[in-house]
C-alpha cells in the first residue's frame with residue numbers, strides 16, 4: 001500500500017466522520033429543541049364569571065409557524081364524578097403567543113366542581129384547524145384547581161405587562177439615499193478645473209494667463225529627463241511642444257522652444273517622480 005493511497009483513505013474516513021458528527025449534532029439539537037421549547041398554557045383570572053376560563057398559550061413559533069384557533073378542555077376523572085367531560089371552543093386565530101378569556105358554559109362549572117377533581121387529570125388540546133396541528137398539555141386536577149382559584153391577573157394585565165409584540169420591524173427607506181442635499185449658497189467659488197471661472201488657470205495655456213497676471217516668464221538654456229519616468233503623460237499634456245512621451249520614457253523634442261520657462265517649470269512641478277530638470281537663464 002503506497003503512502004498516497006493511505007493518505008487518501010485517512011482523508012475519506014475523516015470526511016465521513018465529520019459528516020456523521022454534524023448529522024448527529026443536528027439531530028440532537030432538534031431533539032433538545034423539541035424537549036425544551038415545549039408549548040405552555042397559563043391560567044389567569046376570567047372576567048366572565050364562573051363559566052369563564054382565561055388562558056395563555058405559548059409555543060415555538062419559529063419551529064411551528066401555524067395559527068391556533070381552537071381549544072378543548074377534557075376532564076378525565078376515573079375515580080370521581082363526572083368521570084369525563086369535554087368542552088371545545090373556537091377563538092380568533094393567532095400565529096403568535098396569545099391570551100384568551102372565553103365562556104365555556106355550564107360544563108366548565110361542572111368540571112370545577114367535579115367530585116374527585118383533585119385526583120383527576122385535565123387535558124388541554126390547543127389546535128389549528130387550518131394547519132392541522134394540535135398540542136396536548138396535561139395537568140393534575142389539584143394543580144389546575146389551585147391555579148384557577150388563586151389566579152389574580154386578568155388577560156388584559158398579561159397583555160399589558162408581559163406580551164411583547166413580535167411583529168417584525170419594518171425598515172424605513174429614506175427618500176434620498178445617495179443624493180446629497182445641494183451645497184449652501186456662498187459667495188466663494190471652488191477653485192476646480194471643472195469650474196468655468198477658473199478653467200483658464202488649469203488649461204494648457206495657463207501660464208499665459210498666469211504670466212499675464214503677475215509672474216514674469218523666463219527662458220531656459222537646457223531641459224532634460226532623468227531616469228525614472230513613469231510615462232504618466234502629465235508633462236506632454238502641459239507642454240507638448242517640448243515634451244514627448246514614448247512607450248517607455250519621455251524625451252525632449254528636437255528644436256523645442258526654450259523661451260517659455262514658466263510652462264516648463266509647471267511641467268516639472270506636475271511630474272510625479274520629479275525627473276524633469278531644466279537650467280534657467282539668469
Ligand code: SF4
Nearest residue numbers: 229230232233235271
Ligand atoms: S511628467 Fe514626468 S513621469 Fe510623467 S511622462 Fe513626463 S517626465 Fe515622465
